[in-house]
Amino acid sequence: MILLEATGAFLKTLDTWDVIYILILAAFLGVEVISNVPAILHTPLMSGANAIHGVVIIGSIIVMGHADSTLALVLGFLAVILGTLNVVGGFVVTNRMLQMFKKKK
Amino acid sequence: MSNLDILKLCYLLGSLSFIVGLKMLGKPDTAKKGNFYAGIGMAIAILGTIFFHQNGEGEKIGNLAWIFGGIAIGTIVGYFAAMKVKMTQMPQMVSLFNGMGGACAALIGIVEMDTHHPEAFGERFIIFLGLMIGTISFAGSMIAYGKLEGKIKDVGSKFQQIFNNTFIFAIIALVGYASYDVEFMSSNVIWIIFGASLIYGVLFVMPIGGADMPVVISLLNSFTGVAAAFGGFLYDNQVMLTGGILVGSAGTILTVLMCKAMNRSLWNVIIGAFSTSTSTGKSTEGLSIREINATDTAILCAYAQKVTIIPGYGLAVAQAQHTCHEFEKVLEEKGVEVNFAIHPVAGRMPGHMNVLLAEADVSYDKLKEMDDINPQLPNTDVVIVIGANDVVNPAAETDPGSPIYGMPIIKANTAKNIIVMKRSMAKGYAGIENELFYDSKTRMLFGDAKAMLEKLIAEVKAV
Numbered sequence: 262m263i264l265l266e267a268t269g270a271f272l273k274t275l276d277t278w279d280v281i282y283i284l285i286l287a288a289f290l291g292v293e294v295i296s297n298v299p300a301i302l303h304t305p306l307m308s309g310a311n312a313i314h315g316v317v318i319i320g321s322i323i324v325m326g327h328a329d330s331t332l333a334l335v336l337g338f339l340a341v342i343l344g345t346l347n348v349v350g351g352f353v354v355t356n357r358m359l360q361m362f363k364k365k366k
Numbered sequence: 367m368s369n370l371d372i373l374k375l376c377y378l379l380g381s382l383s384f385i386v387g388l389k390m391l392g393k394p395d396t397a398k399k400g401n402f403y404a405g406i407g408m409a410i411a412i413l414g415t416i417f418f419h420q421n422g423e424g425e426k427i428g429n430l431a432w433i434f435g436g437i438a439i440g441t442i443v444g445y446f447a448a449m450k451v452k453m454t455q456m457p458q459m460v461s462l463f464n465g466m467g468g469a470c471a472a473l474i475g476i477v478e479m480d481t482h483h484p485e486a487f488g489e490r491f492i493i494f495l496g497l498m499i500g501t502i503s504f505a506g507s508m509i510a511y512g513k514l515e516g517k518i519k520d521v522g523s524k525f526q527q528i529f530n531n532t533f534i535f536a537i538i539a540l541v542g543y544a545s546y547d548v549e550f551m552s553s554n555v556i557w558i559i560f561g562a563s564l565i566y567g568v569l570f571v572m573p574i575g576g577a578d579m580p581v582v583i584s585l586l587n588s589f590t591g592v593a594a595a596f597g598g599f600l601y602d603n604q605v606m607l608t609g610g611i612l613v614g615s616a617g618t619i620l621t622v623l624m625c626k627a628m629n630r631s632l633w634n635v636i637i638g639a640f641s642t643s644t645s646t647g648k649s650t651e652g653l654s655i656r657e658i659n660a661t662d663t664a665i666l667c668a669y670a671q672k673v674t675i676i677p678g679y680g681l682a683v684a685q686a687q688h689t690c691h692e693f694e695k696v697l698e699e700k701g702v703e704v705n706f707a708i709h710p711v712a713g714r715m716p717g718h719m720n721v722l723l724a725e726a727d728v729s730y731d732k733l734k735e736m737d738d739i740n741p742q743l744p745n746t747d748v749v750i751v752i753g754a755n756d757v758v759n760p761a762a763e764t765d766p767g768s769p770i771y772g773m774p775i776i777k778a779n780t781a782k783n784i785i786v787m788k789r790s791m792a793k794g795y796a797g798i799e800n801e802l803f804y805d806s807k808t809r810m811l812f813g814d815a816k817a818m819l820e821k822l823i824a825e826v827k828a829v
Contacts, residue, residue, distance in 0.1 A: 280599065280607065287608045290385060291615030298392040300627060300710040300735070303620060304717040307584050308460050309391045309401050310616055313384050314467050314590045316408065316609035317500075319415045320474045320597035325436070326419065326427030333477045334429070338436050340473035345440020346447075347467035348412075352405040353448035354459055355391075359398040361453070361724035 305358045312351025318344025369418040376414025377605035383407020384609050388616060411605045412437075453725045454682045457718065458514040461583045464590055465507030471500030471593035472560065478600065479556045489600070491545035496596030497556065498541055498563045503589040505567025510583050513576045521572050530569050537562050578635045580711075580718075581624050585632075588617025627710040630773075655791070658809035660818065663750075663785055664825030668700045670747035670783075674739065676707045676776055677719055680753015680788070684815035687726035690752065693819050694728065696826045706732055707739040707749075707776050709757035740777050749781040751802075753788070753815050759800045768798060784808040787818055 298306060321340035328337045383403045390400025419427050427433070444463075451459045475497030484490055512518035537559065544555045574582055595610030597603065625632050658666075667673050675694070681687060694704045706728060712719035720733055734742075743749065751758055758778040761768040778784055784807050791803070802808060811818060 280602070283604065283607050284595070284611055287611035288615040291388075291612045291617075292619050294385065294389045294612070295392065295616040295619045295623075298620075298623070299394070300623075301708070301717040301720040301733075302392060302394060302397060303624060304456070304580075304721060305397060305401075306388075306391050307580075307587060307617070307620055308456075309404065310388065310591070310613045310620070311460055311464050311467070311587050312401075313388065313404055313408070313609050314587070314594045314613040315463075315470075316380070316384075316411065316606050317467055317471045317474070317590070317594035317597055319411060319603060319606050320594070320601060321470050322412065322415050322427065322433055323419060323421070323601055323603075324474050324477045325429050325433050326416075327421055327425060328429060328477065328481070330481060333481050334432065336473045336477045337429075338432050340470045340477070341433055341436030342440045342443075343466040343473070344470040345437045346444040347463050347470065348408055349441045349444035350448045350459070350463040350466070352401060352408070353445055354451070354456065354463070355401045356398065357448065358453075358456065358721050359401060361721050 305355055308351060308355040308358060312348060312355055315344060315348030315351055318348055320344075369420065373414050373418040374604070376410050376418065377603070380407040380411030380414075380605040381608040383410070384605075384612055388612065453722055454685065455514075456721065457580060457583065458511050461507045461511045461514065461579075461586075464583065464587050465504045465511065467590040468500045468503030468507060468586070468593060471590065471597060472497050472504060472563075474597055474600075475500065476556055476560065480553070483553075485548050487545050490548070491541070492596050492599045494541040494545055494556075494559055496593050496600065498537060498559055499589050499596065500593035501560055501563035502567040502570065503586045503593060505564045506571045506582065506586045506589075509568055509571040510579050510586065513571070514579050516576075518572075520575055523573070526569065526573055530566070533562075533566055533569065537566060574636065581621055581632070581635050584617055584621040584624055588614045588621065591615075591617055624711070627774075653804040655803055655810050656808070658785065658811055660811070660813075660821040661825050663809075663811055664822050665829060666783060666785070667697055667702065667748055667750070667822070668826050668829040670702055672703045672705075672742075672746045672748075673697060674705045674707050674734075674743065674746045674749045674781070676709075676749055676751045676754050676758060676778055677723065678709075678712055678752065678754025678757060680755075681815050682713060682719070682722050682753070684753065686752070686816035686819055687722045687728075689816050689819040689823070691723070691726040691728050693823050693826070694732070696823050700826065700829070704732065705734050705739065705742075707736065707743075708733050709736055709754070709776050710774075712754060712757060736774060736776055740780075743777055743780045744782075746781045748783045748785060749778045751778055751784065751786045751788075752819075755788075755800055756798070758802055759798070760802055761798065761800070764801075770798065778802060779805055779807070782807065785811055787811045787813070787815055789814060 321344045325337035325341055328334045384407055387400040387404025390396040416427055475493045478493050509518060541559060544550050571582055591610045591613030595607055595614060598606030598610055625635055697704050708719050723733060756770055758776050760779050762770045762773045762775045765771060779802055786803055786808055
């Protein structure tokens with residue numbers, strides 16, 4: 262009963278059902294995009310995906326952008342740094358790995 | 367066009383670039399472009415947020431100096447860390463960056479809870495869950511990093527498994543109840559969830575064997591994706607949702623694929639079954655090994671028609687990939703056909719060995735995948751196993767009691783001559799005996815891979 266109530270309350274907080282659609286579609290898309298990848302690309306692919314979840318930095322920018330307490334400022338600032346590390350480091354490392362795969366004549 | 371429309375457009379471009387980028391990363395020819403596109407999309411989404419985002423009250427993003435300062439620091443540190451890291455240490459680096467993302471998600475949760483004190487169940491639940499998953503990912507990634515660096519040993523027991531499972535259910539129950547009851551432990555509850563998740567992240571990765579870290583990193587990678595998606599829920603932010611879920615599901619599939627390449631289930635990896643396995647392979651007592659020296663090996667190889675090199679992590683540890691390429695070249699000058707047989711899990715991550723050899727300029731088409739090389743091995747005069755062990759262990763095919771039974775292997779034992787280059791008779795990561803070493807066609811060449819390959823190069827040149 263509590264669980265039902267909770268689920269109801271949870272769904273009410275979402276602006277629309279669109280979010281659920283995005284979630285399900287993106288989940289299937291993720292599976293679809295990854296299947297049939299040769300084993301040699303697993304490492305760069307993992308690293309590339311690693312960079313993409315760095316998108317969490319957007320959350321830290323939003324937090325930081327509206328921060329007014331000292332705690333929020335300090336933690337938000339730290340979050341922006343960490344998120345950037347994830348994004349920049351992730352893409353650069355992936356690029357370095359892929360540079361190794363240039364075909365030789 | 368209003369600011370909001372521009373922002374939505376930026377997010378649409380970002381989401382599209384992630385999907386297309388990830389798809390392109392899955393093909394060797396387009397992988398580099400794919401990574402580039404995803405990076406551009408990310409930049410568009412980030413800049414769009416900074417300049418066009420408004421919260422519910424219509425306030426734009428403030429504290430711009432702080433934000434740009436943070437981005438500048440992160441960019442400089444991230445760029446140099448990524449450029450400086452050695453190819454052999456790539457897996458650690460990926461783990462480290464993954465942990466940063468997890469920590470970022472966790473911090474967002476803490477700040478949101480602390481400043482806005484949301485009271486709706488849904489909002490609290492999303493924040494708590496995002497915090498929990500992000501923190502587990504952060505702590506787990508740090509432990510995985512330490513293990514790959516060889517600084518942390520495997521610690522685990524049956525008891526700990528039971529404790530771990532109870533513990534995570536307790537955290538989830540706490541998250542559920544604290545979301546429901548706003549008064550519960552008031553503002554301290556967020557710190558308790560944070561601390562408990564930190565501890566769980568450590569306990570979760572501690573018992574898992576060092577050789578299984580790639581699977582763990584891949585799993586934690588998808589965790590961070592899910593944590594990012596919770597951020598998307600919280601802010602109703604499409605690009606965070608699509609990016610996070612995409613990585614969450616793709617990461618999970620990738621994890622399963624990696625497990626399949628080792629013929630193990632994800633569960634089996636997580637409970638660290640290698641360490642608890644009873645069988646350590648057939649007894650090799652009474653069997654003897656035969657050694658060979660560098661000169662004889664050089665002669666054997668120089669007069670062979672086909673030589674196949676089977677590299678393992680030992681090659682990478684000895685930093686011998688360049689020397690190995692030299693060795694390949696001197697043999698080719700003698701008219702020998704040289705190939706490399708790459709097992710899907712050779713190295714520390716699937717595909718890691720390909721990266722290492724490609725770095726040493728070994729031609730891409732000389733790197734043969736397991737299924738392509740196995741039928742050719744009976745016609746191969748010499749196979750040289752360098753620093754590999756479990757991936758050539760015939761027990762995977764012949765001994766149903768072996769922990770690695772069923773794992774696809776490179777059938778080195780079918781070649782005419784087998785040279786095994788090893789530092790000592792130490793067992794591989796699975797901790798089991800390898801019958802291949804006692805095969806009548808096998809000769810052992812003891813020594814450090816790099817020093818030994820240098821000797822071989824000199825000897826082959828002298829032939």
